[in-house]
Amino acid sequence: MKIKHFEYIVIYLSVLLVCVLIGIAGRLVLLGKGADEYTANVFFWICIGFGILMFAILSLFLNELVVNVLNRFFKNKKTELPESEISNENLEKIIEQQDTIINSELLEYKNPDRNIEQIREQQQSIITNKKQDKIDIAIHYTQKEFAFYTTDEDLKLLCDYVIMYAEKLDFDNIKPITVKDLSNLDLYHFGWNLWNHFKPIKQEEISKLLKKVFLALEDIELDSIKSHLKDDPKKGIIKITDDLSSV
16 A cells, blocks of 8 residues: 555544534533434534545645645745755865965965066067957958958068068068059058058168069159158048048
8 A cells, every 4th residue: 555545544544533522522511411323323424524625625726825835835945955955065175265365366466577477478478469460450451451452472572571561670681572553652652551550660661661662663762652642532542541440
């Protein structure tokens, strides 16, 4: 027999026993007051039936309420228990983690030079990333402006020269390239845009790069190239722009 069924049997027998006892008590009272046997027996069975009926009504309407109350009670116990278990089981582990954090902070406090070195490395990484972003933008701009006006080989060389300019490397012995359908004004504007993007490099450097790179400018004086970098900003195929990423 299942435990649940046994519990039901015990409950129902208990209720029946109580009802019988109440009926017997009532029957004895009536007999003591002079009532006849028939009336006493009727009262006995009425007490039993009324008791069973009241138990059924209470079970029907209060069962759901009792279940909800018990569920809430045990739910609260279940939610509280894991917190207690976690607290007890992992208390040492939490303390060790806190000690590790505290020791790490103390180590940095005792070794300020190490902390400063980490800050320097982080700042250097930020500067390097920003510089690389600027170079990538300039390379993309160069490819877009010269893709239709020079060969793939020369375009690759030109991009390499842009990187050399950004890194402030020596380009005295670089190989010049040839472009078509672009005027000197276009080349001047290209130079000014690069200078403005990578400044504060001096304009003499970009003028020198233009003279070394483009065959069309090899016979023009550096001062002349520098003085014409921003001529007629809105004219030409390559125009003056303050933001290479927007081109």
